[in-house]
Amino acid sequence: MKIKLTFLFLLLCFVTKAQSVSPDNRIVVIGHATINVPADQVKFQVTLTSTDSASVDKVYQKHQRQEDMLVKLLKELQIPAKDINYSLLTVGQSQDYNNRKRTNYFAGYQTVNFVLNDLSKFSEVQSRLIKDGFMSFRSNFGSTEIEKKQTEVMEKAIAVARAKAEVMAKATNRQIKRISKVADTDDTDPLLINYKQSQQLNEVIVTGYGMNNLMEFPQTIPVSAQVKVVFELK
Structure with a gap:
């Protein structure tokens, strides 16, 4: 009899706990936030292309000349080795x-x-690349502050989610009890099975040549965060 009572007590505890996290006692909200950080660098990608109709050796020779010219330019610009990376020649x-x-x-x-x-x-680097025959290149604004702002933008996204949850709870005469879970929006959840996350690139592509005047206007890079927050209700 004592064993049966103990089992019944444990079963009731389990049922009570299950009810406390049931969908009726929670709100799942998506929080999104964006912080604009100042652009303080430009990222270049240069494509070296060499062709020859008769000889592979001539392709290598032409490529070597291009490579030598680009290395000379990078040294003149005093670009640190840590800021340079490249693919292997194909x-x-x-x-x-x-x-x-x-x-x-x-x-x-x-x-x-x-x-x-x-x-x-x-503009000087753009002009020099074109002058030296590097016609295939692209550039993007970047920022050294992006990684530092990740935590801040995440906190803002959670705050946005809480504000939305409070409005929803008030509409049903309920109150927010606590946050029970914070996750990325691609985390599997039956309530969000039809939700699709949009992604943003943390770069702004620079197009055109000869942008001396436009460069007077400071540019910013959007740093975004999107989270799914589960709130328990009172």
Whole structure:
């Protein structure tokens, strides 16, 4: 009899706990926040391309000349090694159709990325790249403050979620008890199965050439956070 009473007590405790986290006693809210941080750097990506219709060796030779010129430029700009990264050279055979005639040729490709931390040199670097024959490149504004702002924007997103939850709870004559869970919005939850998260790039692409005048206007980089917060209700 004593064993049965103990089992019944444990069962009641389990049922009570299950009820406390049932969907009727919780609100699941999406919180989104964005902080704009000042752009203080430009990220360049330069593509080195070399082709030759007859010889792979000539492709390597042409590529070596391009590489030497780019290395010289990076040294003149005093770009630190930690701000430079690159892919390995890829060489292969390609085909081109001109006037319905197929032409085979060898081609080599390599990308080099570097960061310019002095925005005042942006136009100078663009001009130098074009002058030296590097016509295939792109640039993006970046910021050294992005990682530092991740915690702040996350806290803002949670605060937004709480404000929304309080409005929802008030509409049902309830109150927020506490936060029981905070997760990314891609975390699986039956109540959010149809929710789709939108992603934002923490970069602003720079287009065009000769932006001396526009560079006078400070740019900002959006840092965003989106979280799912589960609130228990009183």
